[in-house]
Every structure is written in C-alpha cells, then in structure tokens.
Amino acid sequence: MKIYLRKWTKWMLCLSVLMLVAGTVLPATAADAPKPDPSGTATGGIGDIIGASAGAPTDNDIKTMSDKEPLAAKVADTVGHNRIAINTVWTLVCGFLVMFMQAGFAMAETGFTRAKNAGHTMAMNFMVYALGMLGFWLCGYALQMGGAGPFATLGGGATMNSEFTITLFGKEFGLFGTKGFFLSGEAYDVAAFSMFLFQMVFMDTTATIPTGSMAERWTFKSFMVYGILVGAVIYPLYANWVWGGGWLAKLGSNFHLGHGHVDFAGSSVVHMTGGVLAFMGAKMLGPRLGKFSKDGTPNAMPGHHIPMAVVGCFILAFGWFGFNAGSTLSGTDLRIGVVAVNTMLASAGGAFASTLYMWLLYGKPDISMAANGLLAGLVAITAPCAFVTAPVAVLIGTIAGVILCVSVFFVERTLKVDDPVGAISVHGVNGAWGVLSLGLFADGTYGDGWNGVPGTVKGLLYGDASQFLAQCIGTLTNIVYVAVIGYVVFKLLDLTLGLRVDPEHEFEGLDQHEVAVVAYPDFNLRNFPR
C-alpha cells in the first residue's frame, strides 16, 4: 500500500515539473499579431470612452476634434484608462468575493455531513481550490477563453483570439479556444490575467459542488485527479460554448435563436455543470452505508454542525454579489445595481418558499432546507439576474425554493441517489430552472448587442419565443455533455484508482483513514506524558 502511494506521489511531482517546464518554453508570437500588455500602461485609452454613456463622444467626434483640441484628446485618453481601471478593479474585487465562496462551500458541506468525516470533507473543499486552479492554468483557461478576446470591458486581451471551429450546416461551430495555455507568452497581458482570476473562481465553484454530493465515501486519490480534470477540461468546454464565443453563444447570430444561449453569471455554465457532475458522481459511488434500508426507505443522517452549515450558506450568499454583479466585468455598467438587488430578492424568495414548504408538509420549519432554499434562489437568479424585473426575481426565487424541496425528495426517494448536502437539487435542477426562466422572463431592458445580436434580450413572455428555444438547447446540451464526460471521468477513476472507500473505513470515519488529520480528536480519551 505504502509503495503504491509513493508511486502515486511521484507521478504528481512529475506532472508539476512538466507544467513548469512547458509554461516557460511556449512559442513566440508572429510579427503582425496583437501585442500583449504585461505592464498595463497601454491598456485602456481614448477608444474606450466611445459610446460609454448616452452623451459620450462618438468615434467621429474623436477623429474630427482631436486635432483641434490636443489637450482634450489627452485628457480623454486618461478618462478611457480610468474607465478600464474601474472595470478592472470591479472585476478583481468581485472575483475575490467569489473566491471566498470556497469557504462557504467548505462550511456548508462539512456542516451537513457527519463529525467522523469532517476533516475529509474540509480537505476536499480546500484542495479543490488548488487542484482546479492548476488545471485551469494548465489548459482550462485557454480552452475556455482562448478565442474570446479582446475583452472589451477590460480594455485588452486581444491576443486571446483563436477559436477551434468546425463547420456544420454552413455555419461555424466554435468548440474551444487555443490561446493562453499556462497563461504565458501571448497571454501575459493585464486584461487576460484579470479575466483569468474571474473565470478561475467561477470554475472552482463548479469544481467544489460534487464534493458535497459525493461526501463521506469518496477516495481522496481519485478526488485529486478529478480536481485537476474539472478545471482543465470538464468545465472549460461548456464554458467556451456559452462565454468563450463558442457555438451556443452563436445560436443567435447563426440561427436567429434570440441572442443565442444567454447565461449572465452561470446558472448553467457553473451551477448546472456542477450539479450534473454531482449527480453522476453520487450515482456511481452509491449511497452511504446505511442511508437506505433493504426495502429502499431512506434513513436520516443528520449533519453534525448545522450552525456551521448555515454560516456557510451566508458566506455563499455574500460571495454571490461578486458572482452576479461582477459578471458585467464592468464597474461602469450601472446595471450592477439591478443585478445585485435581483440577486438578493431571489435568495429571499427561495429561503421563504422552502421554509414554508417544509413547515406545511412536515410540521416544522427545517433550517437545513431553508438554507438550501436560499442557495436555490441564488442559483436560479444567476442566469436571469441582469434581465428581469424585481417582482420576477422574487417569483424566480420562490419557485426555486419549491423546486428545491420537491427535487431533494425526488432524488432521495425515487432515484435513490444519496446526496448528503442537496447539491444536485440546489445547483443542477435550479441551474436549469435559472436559464429557462431567463428565456421566459427577460424583459427587454438590457443586453443590447448581446452575443453579437442587435437589440435587447427578450424572453418568451416579452415576445421572443426563439430566446426560450435557445435556452432549452443550452440546457439540454449541458445535461448531455456533462453527463457523458462525467460518466467517462468517474468510470475511469473507478476502474483505475477506485472511487469508493473501504466499507470498514466508511464505518470508522474517513478522517481516520483517508486523511492524516482528524477534525475532532478530542472525542478520544488520551493520556499525555507529564
């Protein structure tokens, strides 16, 4: 066993060294290609004030007036630089908030699981940050955003300009980007780096969702490999199709389906991907020992620290302001006020509805389901937050809270899949509801030119049925793609490293066997030498 583990560690070390070497010897750029801006002094200028507000100078104004008023042109250049600076600061600070959601996930998942596995659950939530990030740096970012540049609101990233496409029905289908591997060479650019940080923390949110549904029985070694793969490949491909200029984003310009698949902050890209992965993983792992009686009735396995879980949910709700409002990638796009308020309104609707549901059907308000309901509301509003009115935000959240409860019981009682924290229902099911609700309720006040389609984003109820169709295609694509790649990845891991821990270890607790440090050692009597 020990020799086997040593061999394993050696492979991981080799991989790390390989990453470092490859990162430093990337091919140089062609002479006429756009240049990266590593210092940031050339990023943001006079061109970035064109059309910035209703009364901003036009392209023509600048061309005709710059010669007559050279100082004004120079000042305008500084104004443009500041505009990009505000956007960059906003994007980074919001990214920092989203990074803190890792702490929220760690606390929510650990609180909802049992004391004997607390160290293991924490360890997975902790390490997925590092593992996912390394995978994303290695190739995930390039696959996702390598063809999405230039990043207009960040004033740069023009070197991220190559998308691998195939041609079907006479139209180009973007599949993945090809620039920005190891975040080196042409990607050594301030805008590309800021974008990396923001996209990385989003990916890590997806990465940490399955650790909840698969908690208390997952081997740490297979989890480690999963952690890198989710950041390197699983997440970035679908993200490219929606946010990286890939084929789902182009459903509008290519096939006149609304604005293509629109997902403002990631109901599908982030949460549904995580939720479907969570389902595939939990299904393949099987239920925790004792979760279901022989006749199939589920048994309660209460989480060991509900206050910790509730605080975790609050941290998530706080981080969500970064998640949604930050997804403008722009602090000068004042729609952020609407986005942030819609986000909080939906969370209130979700918490209220799930509490009421449990109270009416099971006799008492259940704080664990209320906390899940709050998150369900947040997941659902993540896609439509920029496109809907306040009453609709409350409605979307309220419906999410009910869907959450129904789904938790459906997954447990009908599908017999054991999801200790409710991740499948919170993220998967409500992620789907989120993108579909956008297709129904987008009110046409925002999103002019979204995905290169002129006009604002309108849902089915506001006159654009094709937008709803695009949302349906995006949802189905997510389910099919993630289910297939999830099945392949988890199956391969199961066949090679083994997905499930030894039953004896599961009974005694994973803290004792899978990780070195036990979360609560004081439960055992122990004498110290004096």
Added chain:
Amino acid sequence: MKKIEAIIKPFKLEEVKNALGEIGVTGMTVLEVKGFGRQKGHSEVYRGAEYVVDFIPKVKIEAAVPAELVPAVVERILTAARTGKIGDGKIFVLDLEEVVRIRTGERGKEAL
C-alpha cells in the same frame, strides 16, 4: 449508609443540587448519561425524514448519605425534579457497605 442514584432531566440539576444542599447532603457526583425508559426515546425530523433518538440525554446524581437522611433526600428530589411529564426519571436507593476518605483514611460515617 445508603447510596442515592437519581436520574433526572438535565435542566433540573441546579434545583436538585440546591434542595439537597439545604438538608445537609455534603457532596454528590454528577454524570451526563443517556438512556430510555417507558418513553422509549423520541423522534426527530431531518430534511423530511423522521428518525428515532433511542437514548435521551439525562443527568445522573450519585450521593452517599446516612440512612436516616434517605426519606428527606428522596422527598427533596421528588419535589425539585418533578415536572409531571413523561421522562422525569427515577430514584434508586442502594445499601452502601463501606466509605473511605482517601486523604485521611477515615472510614464509615466519618468519611461521608
């Protein structure tokens, strides 16, 4: 000498302790225990699934007292620990063969 073992509801400990102190019980040992009687545990609900907690947390008081004090001790515990609802607990009275104070080596009633 008799040994009193009383199993009571945890939140009644303070009242029982004070009541016994008033009639001259000079010491007691308290244990946090779990158990069930005719009540047979109680059920709780977690995420819509009911489960039974078989062993309910209780406090067990142990006190060694002179035989003549036993009726008063029992009476005091009865008054202080009773809520009238199921789960109030029980009092056991046992014969006590010997008591030794470790510090001085005193034995019997002297050691109480």
